[in-house]
Amino acid sequence: MPVSNAFTELVASVPNRIWLALFVLAFGLFVAAVVGAINRRLLTRAGVPEAIEGTAFERTVREFNTSTVRILAQLSSYFIVAVAIIVALTVADVNYLDQFWSSVASFLPRLFVAVIVMIVGVVVGDKAELLVAERLRGIKLPDLGVLPPLVKYSVVYVAALVALGQVGVQTIALIVLLAAYAFAIVLFAALATKDLVASAAAGVFLLLRQPYGVGDEVKIAGERGIVQEVDLFVTHIEADGEDHVVPNHSVFRNGIVLIRE
Amino acid sequence: MASLTNHLSDLVEDADAVLLFSPTSSFYGRFEDAEEIVVVAPDNDVDADVFVELPLPFDNVKDRIRFGIEGAMDAGLVSEGDEVVCIASVFDGGSDAVIRVTVDQTVHTGIYDLFVNSRAEPSVIRDVFELAIELGQKGQKGKPVGALFVVGDAGKVMNKSRPLSYNPFEKSHVHVGDPIVNVMVKEFSRLDGAFVVSDSGKIVSAYRYLEPGAEGVDIPKGLGARHMAGGAITRDTNATAIVLSESDGLVRAFKAGELVLEIDPEEY
Numbered sequence: 001m002p003v004s005n006a007f008t009e010l011v012a013s014v015p016n017r018i019w020l021a022l023f024v025l026a027f028g029l030f031v032a033a034v035v036g037a038i039n040r041r042l043l044t045r046a047g048v049p050e051a052i053e054g055t056a057f058e059r060t061v062r063e064f065n066t067s068t069v070r071i072l073a074q075l076s077s078y079f080i081v082a083v084a085i086i087v088a089l090t091v092a093d094v095n096y097l098d099q100f101w102s103s104v105a106s107f108l109p110r111l112f113v114a115v116i117v118m119i120v121g122v123v124v125g126d127k128a129e130l131l132v133a134e135r136l137r138g139i140k141l142p143d144l145g146v147l148p149p150l151v152k153y154s155v156v157y158v159a160a161l162v163a164l165g166q167v168g169v170q171t172i173a174l175i176v177l178l179a180a181y182a183f184a185i186v187l188f189a190a191l192a193t194k195d196l197v198a199s200a201a202a203g204v205f206l207l208l209r210q211p212y213g214v215g216d217e218v219k220i221a222g223e224r225g226i227v228q229e230v231d232l233f234v235t236h237i238e239a240d241g242e243d244h245v246v247p248n249h250s251v252f253r254n255g256i257v258l259i260r261e
Numbered sequence: 262m263a264s265l266t267n268h269l270s271d272l273v274e275d276a277d278a279v280l281l282f283s284p285t286s287s288f289y290g291r292f293e294d295a296e297e298i299v300v301v302a303p304d305n306d307v308d309a310d311v312f313v314e315l316p317l318p319f320d321n322v323k324d325r326i327r328f329g330i331e332g333a334m335d336a337g338l339v340s341e342g343d344e345v346v347c348i349a350s351v352f353d354g355g356s357d358a359v360i361r362v363t364v365d366q367t368v369h370t371g372i373y374d375l376f377v378n379s380r381a382e383p384s385v386i387r388d389v390f391e392l393a394i395e396l397g398q399k400g401q402k403g404k405p406v407g408a409l410f411v412v413g414d415a416g417k418v419m420n421k422s423r424p425l426s427y428n429p430f431e432k433s434h435v436h437v438g439d440p441i442v443n444v445m446v447k448e449f450s451r452l453d454g455a456f457v458v459s460d461s462g463k464i465v466s467a468y469r470y471l472e473p474g475a476e477g478v479d480i481p482k483g484l485g486a487r488h489m490a491g492g493a494i495t496r497d498t499n500a501t502a503i504v505l506s507e508s509d510g511l512v513r514a515f516k517a518g519e520l521v522l523e524i525d526p527e528e529y
Contacts, residue, residue, distance in 0.1 A: 210432055214457075214465045215419025226416035229459050236460075238416055 021092035028084020036077035043069045055126030057119075068123060072116070079112045107167075114166035121159015125152040154181075196233065198249035203232040206248060211256055219257035221250045272361050273346050278339050280329050281356070282349035283315070288356055299338055301329035311338060314377075322351050322358070324372070330364055331373035339364050371521035375514055380499045381413035385462035388438035392446060393505045393512045397526030401451055407507030408450045409491050411471070415459040417498040422469040425454045429467050436462040455490070473497040478518045491515050 086105045129152035225239030237244045278297040289307040300309035313332035319325035333339045347360045376383045389410045435442045454468040473493035480492045491502030496518030514522040
């Protein structure tokens with residue numbers, strides 16, 4: 001049997017560790033396929049497709065005939081395949097470029113995490129943009145068009161920072177930028193809501209202690225009249241058909257004059 | 262099916278106006294080029310040119326249609342004697358009913374005016390109404406009770422009244438419409454005197470003795486002191502009075518010293 005002989009010789013000529021490497025590779029491919037499928041099922045079961053429905057990322061991905069869930073599942077498969085290849089190469093003892101492979105092996109997981117973080121960041125950013133836009137439309141304020149993209153890019157920016165940090169890029173400058181941006185937002189929010197917060201704080205006192213109530217005649221902030229309504233932020237005072245709406249912080253700042261005949 | 266189609270075309274024949282109740286935008290789009298279309302909805306979502314606001318989503322279709330027609334009459338869109346076709350949703354979902362109504366004065370119950378042109382918010386008026394109706398249906402512990410709610414313009418009402426005893430709602434910040442508060446109000450309804458409710462629905466006081474000037478108030482004869490007080494206070498102030506009668510169990514609403522609405526809680 002010459003053919004059979006040749007075959008056994010061929011098998012024998014290939015070293016054992018090559019076979020082992022091939023086996024590792026095959027096993028890696030199998031595991032990758034299984035993990036990919038399981039991941040896709042898990043993500044679908046967890047309601048990810050419904051949650052990210054309509055986001056810009058999902059729509060773009062749809063144009064390439066795939067979906068976010070599939071991309072995430074495939075990423076995990078690729079990662080396992082890559083690890084399997086490296087393990088196979090190590091087992092096969094391909095000793096050239098040894099240094100290169102070891103650095104790649106340590107870099108790969110971080111790259112994988114970075115890509116995942118980036119995708120999740122973009123999807124969450126898209127979703128946040130959609131939610132904010134819907135909320136604004138819900139309270140009939142769709143003119144505030146700046147806000148949704150701002151929310152989106154804030155989320156994406158943070159995700160990008162984390163991803164870059166993962167792959168070891170120097171991000172200090174970007175973090176400083178983020179801090180400045182966050183500080184600006186806090187400052188603007190504080191400036192813009194200063195009066196509202198002050199009014200609410202004064203309103204809590206007015207509601208709890210009731211220095212004046214509905215029906216009392218008072219003079220507040222130069223306006224004299226009968227109190228019609230006290231709520232958390234404002235006090236309504238009516239006089240001669242004029243309804244003065246006085247913010248509670250000015251009630252507090254200027255004091256209250258209760259008028260008793 | 263021919264007779265059915267005939268009947269439907271008879272129903273909509275030479276209508277003077279068409280009232281669409283809360284139409285979807287695609288449904289409204291089919292009528293866009295037609296004339297005399299009035300959209301009646303809580304919000305003008307379809308950007309209709311002619312629009313009547315519905316401050317509350319009336320569950321009862323009859324009330325909804327009455328309200329829409331009154332609103333349209335108020336805006337001068339339809340007048341007495343007009344034939345109006347209403348397309349509304351009776352069950353949940355799309356517009357499923359076609360109803361033909363002749364506009365006449367009997368449609369004018371004052372309900373539109375009561376809700377839209379009152380000082381207090383429409384939802385507050387509705388909540389007080391529902392409370393009075395519920396109280397009229399069940400009474401307090403099975404016994405018929407009377408109640409008097411003065412809604413809106415609370416500052417002036419407070420100055421035209423005096424406390425009969427201490428105010429159980431002193432230093433409390435509760436609003437009508439809250440189920441727990443409604444139970445409280447029902448318990449307090451056995452106290453004589455009026456409930457004073459502010460424009461935003463806050464219960465300012467219970468147990469108030471109203472002291473309006475009663476001259477010139479024209480309320481139907483046979484009604485008692487509670488109705489007289491309720492009617493008179495609305496003449497002196499911009500408030501709306503909602504009165505549950507202890508003797509005949511009807512809920513009546515007064516505005517500007519006049520009886521504008523009378524409903525039987527049992528029919529609700």
